[in-house]
Amino acid sequence: LSKELAQLISSSRKRVIAIGFNAGQFSQFAGLSLKSKDNVYQIRSTNEESDTSLESGVRVLDVSRLKGKALYTYKADDGKAHPFVWKTGKGNVYIGLTDLLNNNLLAAKQLRQAFGETADSTLLYLRLEDISPMSDEKLLLQAGSYLHKRNIPFILSVIPVYVNPETGDKVYMSEKPKLVKVLRKLQDMGGSVIVHGYTHTYRYSETGEGFEFWD
Incomplete structure (x- = not known):
């Protein structure tokens, strides 16, 4: 040091x-x-x-x-x-x-x-993790609805851009209107959207796995 x-x-x-x-x-x-x-x-x-x-x-x-x-x-x-x-x-x-x-x-x-x-003094948050444009909107809705019915507040951890680790091709959230619709619906159910990085990749790692801002 x-x-x-x-x-x-x-x-x-x-x-x-x-x-x-x-x-x-x-x-x-x-x-x-x-x-x-x-x-x-x-x-x-x-x-x-x-x-x-x-x-x-x-x-x-x-x-x-x-x-x-x-x-x-x-x-x-x-x-x-x-x-x-x-x-x-x-x-x-x-x-x-x-x-x-x-x-x-x-x-x-x-x-x-x-x-x-x-x-008893530690505040905990339940987070639905690594939601990217490639996520299954049906499973996401099921998970959010399950929590909503039980009055459990939750966070939606969203990665706006998915990067294919093999080709480098990018898929944007705007290309997935069904998923965006589900996210907005879950927001209405009390879910809080946070941006979990932009691509959540590091070099050639898979989206959701890499330390994007490591260096």
């Missing part, structure tokens, strides 16, 4: 929450030593009595040389519990995850706790 950024964060009097690499460059985590560990399937919160099994392995960074206490540990090949989420004595939190997509619920839980949120 640049010296300016490291100094700026190190001089902050507010609590710092760091994820992944480079945290040791901040004074809040001075002396931090990290060791990468792939394919961890058993983790445990220090507030819980038993391990949590993960369906897919998660990549973690083993934490050492920090004062404070472990918030989460994983079981290593040696049978011992090794920390990968840590809270320092001054309340700074380090989250040793290198892939937030692989287990984003774990990261979200840690962030809520770090910011002092509780389960």
Whole structure:
């Protein structure tokens, strides 16, 4: 990291929450030593009595040389519990995850706790995801109607342009009048339309899969 950024964060009097690499460059985590560990399937919160099994392995960074206490540990090949989420004595939190997509619920839980949120204080939104010009308007209407009948507010996450990953051809929402009609009907049912990117692609990835604004 640049010296300016490291100094700026190190001089902050507010609590710092760091994820992944480079945290040791901040004074809040001075002396931090990290060791990468792939394919961890058993983790445990220090507030819980038993391990949590993960369906897919998660990549973690083993934490050492920090004062404070472990918030989460994983079981290593040696049978011992090794920390990968840590809270320092001054309340700074380090989250040793290198892939937030692989287990984003774990990261979200840690962030809520770090910011002092509780389960009953967190506002959740139900979102109908990645609606593009190639979406099936009949299935979309069924899903929205199901929620509407149960008085469940919902968000319509719309991608205006679909890009064929093989040919690069684009399909625009204006070319799908039936789908537009369904979206407007769902709006009348209480659905809120949000723009979920423009193409939601990155280079040659499929629409709905890529990090469009990554670089």
